[in-house]
Amino acid sequence: MKKISFLLLIFLSxxxxxxxxxxxxxxxxxxGLKKGTIYxxxxxxxxxxxxxxxxxxxxxNFELGDYLESPQIMYLxxxxxxxxxxNDRVEFFAEEGEVTINTTLKNFEVDAKVVGSANQQKLxxxxxxxxxxxDKNLELIQKNFEAQRDENEELIISTNKDFDKxxxxxxxxxxxxxxNNKDLEIAPYLALSEVFDANIKYLDTIYxxxxxxxxxxxxxxxxxSFLKERRKNEKIQEKxxxx
Numbered sequence: 161m162k163k164i165s166f167l168l169l170i171f172l173s174x175x176x177x178x179x180x181x182x183x184x185x186x187x188x189x190x191x192g193l194k195k196g197t198i199y200x201x202x203x204x205x206x207x208x209x210x211x212x213x214x215x216x217x218x219x220x221n222f223e224l225g226d227y228l229e230s231p232q233i234m235y236l237x238x239x240x241x242x243x244x245x246x247n248d249r250v251e252f253f254a255e256e257g258e259v260t261i262n263t264t265l266k267n268f269e270v271d272a273k274v275v276g277s278a279n280q281q282k283l284x285x286x287x288x289x290x291x292x293x294x295d296k297n298l299e300l301i302q303k304n305f306e307a308q309r310d311e312n313e314e315l316i317i318s319t320n321k322d323f324d325k326x327x328x329x330x331x332x333x334x335x336x337x338x339x340n341n342k343d344l345e346i347a348p349y350l351a352l353s354e355v356f357d358a359n360i361k362y363l364d365t366i367y368x369x370x371x372x373x374x375x376x377x378x379x380x381x382x383x384x385s386f387l388k389e390r391r392k393n394e395k396i397q398e399k400x401x402x403x
Contacts, residue, residue, distance in 0.1 A: 183256045191262075191264040194218060199237040200225075211226045231254065232255075236250040250263065252280055253279035289333065300319050300322050345380070347366060352383055
């Protein structure tokens with residue numbers, strides 16, 4: 161009897177620890193959606209998992225929730241029942257509190273308006289600037305293509321140099337943006353997602369600049385682990401080069 165009571169106590173303790181109340185609430189509206197399922201997703205142990213879902217049948221309003229240990233990137237995924245060949249996913253920076261996402265069925269990702277967190281606002285501002293870099297990159301691709309078509313060696317060399325300069329500018333902008341937002345979790349996130357292959361000194365600079373609270377966050381810890389692994393691999397490579 162005592163053994164059964166002890167096992168029951170362990171089970172209740174495990175249940176209490178794993179069944180934490182939601183501290184993230186995602187709600188909104190999908191204009192034009194009649195039928196479908198909306199999923200709230202996040203990456204856990206490198207896998208994209210569903211943490212909540214709601215079936216839409218006439219009413220296009222939705223409410224979803226999850227418990228977050230730390231602010232992180234999440235996704236709103238729409239599995240449409242309209243015989244289209246593709247589905248849509250909205251990326252957003254989630255943190256404790258309420259997030260509102262309003263969008264349309266026709267352009268689920270493009271029309272999405274996300275309101276709810278400081279990290280999300282900074283992410284949107286960053287993406288706007290990245291679009292400018294991407295537009296410039298497309299211009300260079302077109303220019304380089306025409307140069308190769310015309311066998312213009314001088315222009316090919318010139319556009320290749322411009323590619324390198326643009327990439328350097330993009331990396332430096334990201335590093336500076338992260339450092340200017342050292343008190344937000346977007347800083348280590350950008351280091352890991354956008355400039356992970358940059359010179360390790362830049363990543364070190366970002367990590368060193370982070371506030372103590374951000375260093376303890378999910379992405380702060382991930383960046384610390386990533387830097388440790390980078391240093392280890394670079395030392396191994398140095399030894400191989402010396403042989």
